Amino acid sequence: MANEAVLLLAHGTPETVDQIPEYLRNVVSGRPIPQPVIEEIQHRYSLIGRSPLTEITMEQGRLVEAELAEAERAAGGPPVPVYVGMRNWRPYIPEVVRRMCADGVQAAAVLCMAPQNSRTSVGLYRRAVQAEAASLRIDFTEAWARHPLLADAFAERLRPAWQKLSAQAGHSVPVLFTAHSVPTRTVEPPSPDSAGAPRLWPGEGADPYADEARHTAEMVAARLPEIPRWWFAFQSQGASGGPWLGPTVEETLSSISEIGYKFLILHPIGFLCDHVEILYDVDHLFRDYAARLGVKLERPESLNASPTLAKAIADLAQKALARLRHYGGSPIPVEF
Numbered sequence: 001m002a003n004e005a006v007l008l009l010a011h012g013t014p015e016t017v018d019q020i021p022e023y024l025r026n027v028v029s030g031r032p033i034p035q036p037v038i039e040e041i042q043h044r045y046s047l048i049g050r051s052p053l054t055e056i057t058m059e060q061g062r063l064v065e066a067e068l069a070e071a072e073r074a075a076g077g078p079p080v081p082v083y084v085g086m087r088n089w090r091p092y093i094p095e096v097v098r099r100m101c102a103d104g105v106q107a108a109a110v111l112c113m114a115p116q117n118s119r120t121s122v123g124l125y126r127r128a129v130q131a132e133a134a135s136l137r138i139d140f141t142e143a144w145a146r147h148p149l150l151a152d153a154f155a156e157r158l159r160p161a162w163q164k165l166s167a168q169a170g171h172s173v174p175v176l177f178t179a180h181s182v183p184t185r186t187v188e189p190p191s192p193d194s195a196g197a198p199r200l201w202p203g204e205g206a207d208p209y210a211d212e213a214r215h216t217a218e219m220v221a222a223r224l225p226e227i228p229r230w231w232f233a234f235q236s237q238g239a240s241g242g243p244w245l246g247p248t249v250e251e252t253l254s255s256i257s258e259i260g261y262k263f264l265i266l267h268p269i270g271f272l273c274d275h276v277e278i279l280y281d282v283d284h285l286f287r288d289y290a291a292r293l294g295v296k297l298e299r300p301e302s303l304n305a306s307p308t309l310a311k312a313i314a315d316l317a318q319k320a321l322a323r324l325r326h327y328g329g330s331p332i333p334v335e336f
Helices: 017-027 035-048 053-075 093-102 119-133 148-169 209-222 249-259 281-292 307-327
Strands: 004-010 082-086 107-112 137-141 175-180 230-235 263-268 296-298
Touching: 004 053, 004 093, 004 119, 004 307, 017 035, 035 281, 053 082, 053 307, 082 093, 093 119, 107 119, 107 307, 119 137, 137 307, 148 209, 148 263, 148 296, 148 307, 175 209, 175 249, 209 230, 230 249, 230 281, 249 263, 249 281, 263 281, 281 296
Parallel strands: 004 082, 004 107, 107 137, 175 230, 175 263, 263 296
Antiparallel strands: none
């Protein structure tokens, strides 16, 4: 029975269209959702069949577990199991944490499968784990957007797609990198009059999400210096009130078209696997929008079961486990 483990956290996704209302209530923490919004999400899921996010994340967990097993064998240690928990759907994070405790896990390296997490998102995932952790000691990796193996993994997917479309175009084509948008209010620095109010995330000042997302794009672009030009945009802005981070993909596509480009690679570097924001937003919505502008838009294969991604996550997990071992029986210092 292992007393150490790794816990990977992801957004979660329903298995059927009929489950979407319940799923959306989880996403918005029970707040009312307009029926037209529910119906639009159901429509999008129906067009792609289903979102494979959960099963791909489980496969990513198995790959990470295999990477860790190899490293532990070389070091003469026991294998480290990898668990996967979802915030908004099954298997829910609290259920998985309770199962880990029942399995005898005493210390866990915890990572979000969203490397450019904003503090709001990190805070919500972290609280979900800590609410059930009891005596379980955790080391929570808050962000890993700058990990070199992450950039390597994205570059490995980008290169063949870029080469193929460049060959079709007869010249080197540009690239548009994207990450998921978030409400502007969630990444603004706290107002002076909010002192003493409960906080969703640790730390102070402006949220690093936008800078981290752009930095990942810069790292990937640096690995393909032959790309003639690249842009960055935020995609999949939500329907909730208030502004969301931009520029949007649509307005960026319009600008690229006006410059005269007719071929473009769109590379989502904020996502680690296929799901609705790729299979619908990119493959349907953005591709159709680009076509109306006279632009042929293609995207690379998603990371999904990328061995390089698994190596990146295993490296982060090993570092977290080393920190847990270093602190011994003492709790890991956490600031809120």
